[in-house]
Amino acid sequence: MTADRLIAHVDMDAFYASVEQRDNPELRGQPVIVGGLGDRGVVAAASYEVRRFGVRSAMPVRDAMRRCPEAIRVRPRMAVYRGVSKQIFYVFREFSPLVEGLSLDEAFIDLTRLSKKRSANELGLQIKQRIHAETSLTASVGIGPNKLVAKIASDLEKPDGLCIVSRHHVSEILDPLPVRTISGIGPQTGKRLAKLGIRTIEELRQASPDRLQPVFGRYSHRIQQRARGIDDREVVAYSERKSISSEETFDKDIADRDELVRQLAALADGVAATLRKKKLVAEVVNVKIRTHEFVTRSRQRHLAPAVNDSGVIDRVARELLEQWLAENPGAKLRLLGVGVAGLQPARQLGLFQDTPETTGLDQALDTIRARFGDDSIRRGG
Template sequence: MSQDDATPTRKIIHVDMDAFYASVEQRDNPELRGKPVAVGSPAARGVVAAASYEARAFGVRSAMPSVTAARQCPDLIFVTPRFDVYRAVSMQIREIFAEYTPLIEPLSLDEAYLDVTTNLKGMQIASEIAAEIRAKIKQTTGLNASAGISYNKFLAKIASDLNKPNGQAVITPRNGPAFVESLPVKKFHGVGPATAKRMAEVGIETGADLKAKSLEFLTEHFGKSGTYYFGIARGIDNRRVNPDRERKSVGAEDTFAVDVEDIEKAKRELEPLVAKVWRYCESHDIGAKTVTLKIRFADFQIITRSRTHSAGFHDDNAILAAAQALLEGEHPFPKKVRLLGVTLSSLGQKEPSATSQLEFHL
């Protein structure tokens, strides 16, 4: 049966490493074990790239400004990221996946989808495959992984969060639709804070609320994504696990609790967004040639402005400078700013000569 058929017969596993960067650091430095650790810079403009579970207990989260994290957890230990080590460990994990299936879709260094409907081990029960993979990861790397098992990617992704850390969960075809109905939409993968807020504004708080809306209503309010939301509200997601998935862009955006009009405050709001997109690039050893700024005003008007650099943007300072320059070009703002977003595109491997090409004026 084709993966595109609506009949839920596939066996999909979503494997997600637990606090990956921080766990690697705790593994390699015994003095960090059991302590609150943040991977990132403690500098005034630094941002947390990852936090250990001990740090998360204090509310420390990835993409949080370092000064905020240190204030919430005074004993927080900052560790400089070692992306070469994280990539090496990720490759070890990927090799374990490949023992079971060639259908592996990495989402980042620490998570991936696996289609094990037909697998190299001839195993029939996907939850047993997931348990075996997690055990091998622990044996090989010393790290814990969690897993979600279901009949599609959307539900497998949700399931992997249910018993974290170091656990796994199954959402079956029989209980999938009812499970979705009971879930707050803000827990849905693919529904970020901004979209969840827009859904709340039209009376959608749970999966059941989402299911109650017609396809026409969802398309009217959410554009092309409306079709996707219509499907997942019913536990339907026919996206295939794509081993050849190539990411063409990476972006982050934030809707403000209070609309912003001050240019300096708006520029500061770009810092965690740039840190988030750069973390992806750095972890994959790639750069980008185009920076795009997205601005949504208080009346929901959206504009985008882009800047392309032929030699590429190869560090976060250059990306931030470009984004802030684009923002300054729109000031004074015609209206208050409701949302800012930063997207990097024209992605590619870093060039060896990139360092010498970073000195330029915007």
């Protein structure tokens, strides 16, 4: 077992439908279906008012309308939902850099570090309050010693719920729930277990491994661990963007090496600043090159450890560019780009290779940018 951890699972309530009700007062208190307006569409989200009629997301709109003919159908506004998603993920990262998004409106947050100073209850309330303050929307929060328990807990008091399960009460809470509450046990497996007389998590927990063998094979042990509320999976943070890049199309094709290196430095600096702003580090740097003949090439290199300082990213990008230029003498470039990938949360900045000067300089530049905007300053060549 890993040491005591505190994990939250946050899930917005009827997300798309709640955003529509927030933005359109005439929809409040009404049965709202967000989904394609044609008869062939499926329900993307259903307000709580329409769920009472048995309408669920992923149901064909036609079936939903049969269950609730007075339902109001609304076309999805994905750009708006993505914007709200960004807001809530910023809130999550106020609490921890370890945020694992599961969808636009759902994430795990590892609160272990904060749990030394604040109670689970306080943290749960603060997360809900911050989300409401930023978005005027409600979320349900489950908190437990691991992902499995947190995820189950967030569903127990929906909507606007806060459910905290301490490690001592895990079995008490899980035991009476249906086996399908455990993610990974789908309808088919549920049916096979029911035939064995296993319907609740308690029955799954107490079943002899021999009986489970035909259903789960080599995963039997793990499934029974889950039924006991044991789950060692880490919260794996990753950015909503899996890569960050910046490119420049030149007004005139450039063949001059020094000029290309200068352009590259500005691009690398911008990408590195974005990484630092998002508290991320990258383990891959790539350079994109497009010639005046519209041939596009890219070169990349892995870094260990992952970095976010402008100096290192610029140096690697420059080596990649110079190597390509050496292989393609006389090339004229139309476009140059710098990108980073393999993004991870920048947890222990002090451990990375930055020399104190470069880190200090990066911080100073970031402060100026934060105050005057991204274009206010650029590192010289």
